[in-house]
Amino acid sequence: MSQQIIAKVEEKYLKAEKPEFEIGDTVDVHTRILEGDKERIQIFTGVVIARSGSGTREMFTVRRIVQGEGVERKFPLHSPRIAKIEVKRHGVVRRAKLYYLRDRVGKATRLKERRVKGEE
Amino acid sequence: MAIGILGRKVGMTQIYDESGKVIPVTVIQAGPCHVLQLKTLERDGYEAVQLGYLDKPRRLASRSERGHVASKMDSKRARSRAAAGVEAPPKAGCEPKRFIRELRGSIEGYEVGQEVTVGVFENVKAVDVTATSKGRGYSGAMRRHNFKGQRASHGVKKVHRHVGGTGSSAFPSRTFKGLRMAGQYGNARCTIRNLQIAGVDVENQLLLVRGGVPGPNGGFVVVRETNKLG
Secondary structure, three states: OHHHHHHHHHHOOOOOOOOOOOOOOEEEEEEEEEEOOEEEEEEEEEEEEEEEOOHHHOEEEEEEEEOOEEEEEEEEOOOOOEEEEEEEEOEOOOOOOOHHHHHOOHHHHOOOEOOOOOOO | OOOEEEEEEEEEEEEEOOOOOEEEEEEEEEOOEEEEEEEOHHHHOOOEEEEEEEEOOOOOOOHHHHHHHOOOOOOHHHHHHHHOOOOOOOOOOOOOEEEEEEEEOOOOOOOOOOEEOHHHHOOOOEEEEEEEOOOOOEEOHHHHHOOOOOOOOOOOOOOOOOOOOOOOEOOEOOOOOOOOOOEEOOOOEEEEEEEEEEEEEOOOOEEEEEOOOOOOOOOEEEEEEOOOOO
């Protein structure tokens, strides 16, 4: 019962259209950033390596390599500050969490591209 | 007028404000409550509103619990009181209640039998929430009082999680009262004050308060308008 009540509370804070992407996808995350009273969009590009939580608490982790250093950012999926999530490329993966990418460097971090029917 | 309600903790979640900031909230299923009794200065020496939350099945309610809410319950004493011309106090005329608590404060605007809903918090900014905290049993000083314990090495033997010294020497040659030590932790009445209200949902009888509330999910809570100023 309590889970239903919590779902009811969260309902109106969820995005009407849940952004669609999968683990292993390379995505552009467009985040709204407030600078003083100006708003601009910042883009973070990387591979989705994990998703966690449910309802308004759902989060996803994006990993990229910046100047030879691995950088991970965790975003709340339903945050109004996430303007858009663009899928650039699908990857072939066999697990839900790609934490093994953290131990890899260089060429080994690449994921094979997955061709999706109906696209292109 | 005392503003408050009884309810049950549902659990925690998070919501977003207009600027997109995350607000951690506790969901409380609050009310509807019935006013069971009004305590008055003349009769009881203080003013308070007695509220009841959730119906108790009649088979579980004692006769006195039923008599507390039932308007007409025949008994020998009631008959003799009526014969003597004593007027019976007003009753709520509802089912016996499971969770009954008093709210101290002015009884203005309340009457016995009235229904109190979560709508009373519409113009309230912050609340105090009282509940029984989760019981943690007999706990050591590290868990109960956040003591540091002792070192892992440098000659410490088998007392790594113990309290250190508890007093001085020949003077005062005793341990002061109230010194923090191991003991029962939790399962005690606990009030968190000045929790901001994040939302009132009259339709679903829900109250959202910013931050945590004592007790387990499903535990009974008393929510009152905060007595903290400013």
